[in-house]
Structures are given as C-alpha cells and as structure tokens.
Amino acid sequence: MKIAMMARNPNLYSHKRLKEAAEQRGHTLDIINTLRCTMTIASRKPHIYYNGEKLVGYDAVIPRIGASITFYGLAVLRQFEMAGVYPLNESVAIGRSRDKLRSTQILAREGIGLPVTTFAHDPKQTEEVLKLAGGAPLVIKLLEGTQGLGVVLADTDRSAKSVIEAFRASNTNILVQEFIKEAGGTDIRALVVGGKVVAAMMRTGADGEFRSNLHRGGTAKTLKLSPEERSTAIRSAKAMGLNVCGVDMLRANHGPVVMEVNSSPGLEGVEKATGIDIAGKIIELLEKKAPKGGTKTKGTG
Ligand code: ADP
Ligand code: MG
Numbered sequence: 001m002k003i004a005m006m007a008r009n010p011n012l013y014s015h016k017r018l019k020e021a022a023e024q025r026g027h028t029l030d031i032i033n034t035l036r037c038t039m040t041i042a043s044r045k046p047h048i049y050y051n052g053e054k055l056v057g058y059d060a061v062i063p064r065i066g067a068s069i070t071f072y073g074l075a076v077l078r079q080f081e082m083a084g085v086y087p088l089n090e091s092v093a094i095g096r097s098r099d100k101l102r103s104t105q106i107l108a109r110e111g112i113g114l115p116v117t118t119f120a121h122d123p124k125q126t127e128e129v130l131k132l133a134g135g136a137p138l139v140i141k142l143l144e145g146t147q148g149l150g151v152v153l154a155d156t157d158r159s160a161k162s163v164i165e166a167f168r169a170s171n172t173n174i175l176v177q178e179f180i181k182e183a184g185g186t187d188i189r190a191l192v193v194g195g196k197v198v199a200a201m202m203r204t205g206a207d208g209e210f211r212s213n214l215h216r217g218g219t220a221k222t223l224k225l226s227p228e229e230r231s232t233a234i235r236s237a238k239a240m241g242l243n244v245c246g247v248d249m250l251r252a253n254h255g256p257v258v259m260e261v262n263s264s265p266g267l268e269g270v271e272k273a274t275g276i277d278i279a280g281k282i283i284e285l286l287e288k289k290a291p292k293g294g295t296k297t298k299g300t301g
Contacts, residue, residue, distance in 0.1 A: 013268035021279035046082040086290040093241035148213035190233035220273040
C-alpha cells in the first residue's frame with residue numbers, strides 16, 4: 001500500500017513508529033505536512049498539491065491532526081476522502097471528537113456512563129449550572145482543550161463561579177462537570193483499534209495533581225480492564241465512528257464514566273507502558289480496510 005500520513009512533526013514518537021510499522025510490513029508511508037497542502041476544489045476534481053506536486057495514488061491516509069489546526073486539517077482530510085483515499089479515521093468522526101460538548105451528547109445518547117455535565121451560554125445562568133452539576137467541587141473545562149491545559153478544579157462554589165465568569169467574559173465555551181473524587185487523580189486509557197481494545201493503561205497524576213495527563217507529569221502503567229470498562233470503551237469508539245481512538249475513563253463508584261475520546265491518541269505512553277506494538281496493529285487495520293474502500297461519508301458529512 002501507499003500510505004499518506006498527515007502530520008506536522010515527523011520526529012514525534014507516534015509518527016516515527018507508524019512509519020516504521022508501515023515499512024516493516026512492506027508499505028510506503030509519506031509524511032505530509034498538513035499546513036503545506038494546497039487544495040483545488042473543482043467539480044468532481046478534488047486535488048491536493050504538496051510542494052508543487054499533485055498528490056496521487058494513495059490507498060490510505062492516516063490523519064494526525066493537531067488540535068490547533070483542526071479546521072484546516074479536516075478540510076485536507078475531506079479532500080483525500082473525496083478522492084477515494086481510505087482514512088484511518090473519518091473527518092466527520094474526528095470533528096465530533098474535537099468538541100467535548102458534542103461528543104458528550106453522542107455518548108449520552110448511547111447510554112454510556114458519563115460524569116454529570118452541564119453547559120450554559122449565558123453567564124447569568126452560572127448559579128443554575130453550579131446547582132445542576134451538583135455543587136463544588138466541580139471540574140470546569142474548555143470545550144476544545146487538550147493535554148489537561150484547559151481543565152480546572154474548583155473546590156468551592158465561589159471559586160467555581162469566578163472561574164466560569166472569567167471564561168465566559170472572554171467568550172470561551174466551557175462545560176462544567178461533577179468532580180469524580182474517588183478516581184483519586186487516576187484515569188484509564190483504553191486504546192481501541194478496529195472495534196477491539198488492544199491495550200489499556202492507568203495514568204496517575206503527579207503528586208497533588210488531579211489531572212493524570214502524561215503531559216502534566218502523570219505516570220502510566222499497564223492495566224487489565226474489567227469487562228464493563230472494556231465494553232464501555234468499545235461502545236464509545238463505535239458511537240463516535242472512530243476506527244482508532246483512545247477512550248479516557250474514570251473509575252466512579254457506580255462504574256466507568258467516559259471523559260473523552262481522543263481521535264489521535266499518542267502511542268509513546270501506551271506502547272512503553274504495555275509493550276504492545278500498537279503502531280503495527282493500526283497498519284494491520286489499514287491492510288484489512290483500505291482495499292475495500294468505502295468510507296461512509298467521502299468528505300460530505
Ligand atoms: P484534556 O482533553 O485536556 O486531556 P480531560 O477532560 O481528559 O481534558 O481532563 C484531563 C484530566 O483531568 C483527566 O485525565 C482526569 O485525570 C482529570 N479529570 C477530568 N475530568 C474529571 C472529572 N470530572 N473528575 C475527576 N477528574 C477529572
Ligand atoms: Mg484527556
């Protein structure tokens with residue numbers, strides 16, 4: 001197969017591993033800097049140009065679109081889809097996963113366990129939002145944050161109110177969530193590839209930190225999921241329409257609750273913690289799926 005990988009930094013662990021895994025299995029993989037792609041859109045002729053040349057002949061595309069370039073990245077991915085190139089994850093599904101409010105709604109519709117989550121546009125409704133979320137302690141999140149950066153824990157109603165008002169005053173969209181205290185600064189990431197959990201790890205935040213993100217100094221170790229956690233991860237991936245994703249869950253008293261579904265999960269933490277060749281499993285999935293083609297949306301979703 002000839003595979004394109006949309007990625008800006010060829011030296012990132014995940015990107016190097018995917019290239020290595022593709023080549024080991026006899027494929028070629030070209031890393032394409034998403035922001036250097038130029039698109040021409042004419043009736044039935046969707047083309048992408050890269051460094052002055054037209055990109056042609058790809059069987060599959062692996063989108064690794066950074067959160068800061070979602071808008072342009074998804075447009076380039078749709079262009080590949082329209083040209084009949086099989087995407088590891090479809091543009092529509094990635095779009096869903098990038099919006100925490102939208103993904104929470106999709107998961108809720110499927111009956112998947114979630115922390116109580118509230119959302120309001122009007123800052124006048126702050127008191128109501130606090131009440132509906134169950135009062136402090138509360139977690140306040142930017143709708144498009146990543147790596148734990150837009151996530152705040154407010155210990156009292158008063159601090160929650162100030163944080164919400166500050167975000168709202170700067171016109172930032174947020175959601176307010178019940179704090180799952182019993183998770184104890186630990187969360188679970190399940191890597192789903194092609195409808196199966198291929199690896200799982202438990203991440204624990206640095207001392208005194210409730211956020212367990214590895215980017216925030218968290219540490220990871222391998223973990224065996226309970227059957228309920230496994231099925232929650234698989235159902236979440238399916239509801240979002242993602243072939244490959246990282247499903248982040250918290251262990252609440254009443255069972256697993258999903259915080260987010262990440263469509264470009266980092267491979268370094270999970271491969272090192274579990275010793276599993278996830279990059280290889282991703283390429284294997286493309287080998288199975290790409291020849292059949294047939295994305296659901298072909299860029300039109
Ligand atoms: P990001 O997309 O920035 O990673 P998350 O929603 O995954 O944001 O939150 C970051 C981390 O904060 C999680 O991995 C988890 O450890 C902690 N966290 C998030 N939401 C909650 C919550 N409702 N209760 C307890 N801890 C939470
Ligand atoms: Mg997260």
